[in-house]
Amino acid sequence: MTPQVITPQQMQQILQQQVLSPQQLQVLLQQQQALMLQQQQLQEFYKKQQEQLQLQLLQQQHAGKQPKEQQQVATQQLAFQQQLLQMQQLQQQHLLSLQRQGLLTIQPGQPALPLQPLAQGMIPTELQQLWKEVTSAHTAEETTGNNHSSLDLTTTCVSSSAPSKTSLIMNPHASTNGQLSVHTPKRESLSHEEHPHSHPLYGHGVCKWPGCEAVCEDFQSFLKHLNSEHALDDRSTAQCRVQMQVVQQLELQLAKDKERLQAMMTHLHVKSTEPKAAPQPLNLVSSVTLSKSASEASPQSLPHTPTTPTAPITPVTQGPSVITTTSMHTVGPIRRRYSDKYNVPISSADIAQNQEFYKNAEVRPPFTYASLIRQAILESPEKQLTLNEIYNWFTRMFAYFRRNAATWKNAVRHNLSLHKCFVRVENVKGAVWTVDEVEFQKRRPQKISGNPSLIKNMQSSHAYCTPLNAALQASMAENSIPLYTTASMGNPTLGNLASAIREELNGAMEHTNSNESDSSPGRSPMQAVHPVHVKEEPLDPEEAEGPLSLVTTANHSPDFDHDRDYEDEPVNEDME
DNA sequence: CGTAACATAAACAACT
C-alpha cells in the first residue's frame, strides 16, 4: 500500500503556481459547479429511475410476480445502472482532467490529510506573498473581469446544507447532493468574458466577498469598496484561505457523494458493471520527503501508479468513526522540522481525523514526539502508560513508527526524560509515565502570531454564528491556526467545518491563554499522581501558573472508546 | 545573529 500523498513541496508548488492563480481558480470553480450540476442531474435521474422501478415492482406484485416481468425489471435496472455509470465515468474523467491541470487536489476516497497541509501549510508570510501575487494578477485582470464566482461557491455551499429530498430517499444522511445546482456556471462565465463590469465578487449590487455583503450602488463604488475594505491584510488573507478551504470542502463533498452513489448502486445489486474499484490516485507522491529517514525507509513508495489500491484513509466513507477515535486532547505543538512550513499547527482534531491515515500510511506524523507521547498517555484509561505501552501506541497508531524503531524509541525515551511535562510514577509493577498537563501547556510555543485580541472576540461569537462565518472569523482570528478541511463525518460540510473551527478556536484560545497566563498564578490541581522522581527544574518564580481552562476544554469528544484494543498487543515493531 | 524548540545520535547507568 503506497500512500498517495502530496509532498509538501508539491503542495506548495500547486499553491503557488496553480491553485491561487485567479484564472485557474476560476476554472476550478466553474468546473466545480459544473460537476455539482452533473451530480445533481445524476441524482435526479437516479431518483426518477428509482421511482419507476418501485412503481413497476408494485405493479408486478399486483400482477402476481411473473418471472418474466421480473426479468424485465432486472434488465431495466441494469440499463439504468449502466447509464449511471456512464455519467459517473464522465465525472471521473472530469475530475481527472482537473487533476491534470493541477486544479484538483483530491480524489474520491482520497485521504483528507494531504489536503490539509495544502490549506494549512501556509504561514502568514507565505500567504501574504501568495496573496500579493494573486492580487496583482487580479488587478491586472480586473478590467477584463476574469476571475469570479468565489462567493457563488459560498452561497452554493451554504444552501447545500439544506436537506435534499432527493437524497433523503436513499439515505437519510444525505444532505447536500441535490441542492448544489443553484447556478448555471456557463452563463456566468460567459457573462464575465463579455462584461468587463461584472466581477465575481460583485453581484446584485452587493459585495460578494465572503462575509461582507456590503451594498455597492455601482461597479465603481464596488471597486472602491473592494480596494478599501478588502485590501491585502491579515483579514483578507485569512478569508482567502478560508475560501480555498471552502472549495476544498466542496471537493470533498463531491467525492463523498460520489462514493455514496456508488454505495447506493452497490446496494441495488449492481455488481456487474463494477465501476471504479479504487479511486484513482492522482499523481501524488507519497510524502516520503517528510524526513530523510522516511525516504530511506520507504523507497518503494513511488507515484505514478494509478493502480494502487485506494488510499489508506478514506475518511469520506468512514463517517464519524474516524473522528471519534481519539478524545480531543489537544495535541500540542507540531513538528517543525523538514516540513513544518507546510503544516503549521494541527489540532487534536487533526490527529484524530487523520488517524486512519497515519495508521496505514507511512507518513511521518507532523506532531512532535512530546505531543504524541502525551496523546498516547491521555488516551489511556488511566492516563498513564509504561514505556512499552507508549511504544505500542506509537506503532499501533502510526505506520511510520513501525520502522526505525531504535531511532524513534530512543527519541521517545529522550523526550520522556527531557520534558518536565512527563512524570514518571512508580507503580506496583514498574513505572508508568503520566502527563503534567500544566507543564505541557506551559511548554507550548506561541503559535499564535496573529492578533490574539481578535481571537478573544471570536470566542464569544463563534459558537453560534453560521459555520461559514465562523470559518471566516476563525481564520481571521487565527492566522496561523488552520481550519482543516473536514473530510470525514457522515454529514459533513459546514457543520463539520464549524465544529472543526470551534476545535481550532479552542486550540487558539488555549494558545493565547497559556501565553497570557504565563505570569498568572493558579496551578491546576489535577495532578493526582505522586511523582517519585521529580525532574530537576530551574524552579522559575513564575512556575506556578496554570491555565485551568486548558485542562477542562480538552474534552471535546467524550464518546470515544478510549482503549479500544489499545492494550498492547505486541506490535511488530521493526519490520525492516 | 541569538535563542528556543525540536530531532537525532549516542554514551552511560541502573535494572530486569
Place this chain on the structure above:
DNA sequence: AAGTTGTTTATGTTAC
C-alpha cells in the same frame, strides 16, 4: 550477558 529503561550530553535544523 543481554536487553530494557531512563538520563544526559552533543549536535544539527528550523523558526522566530
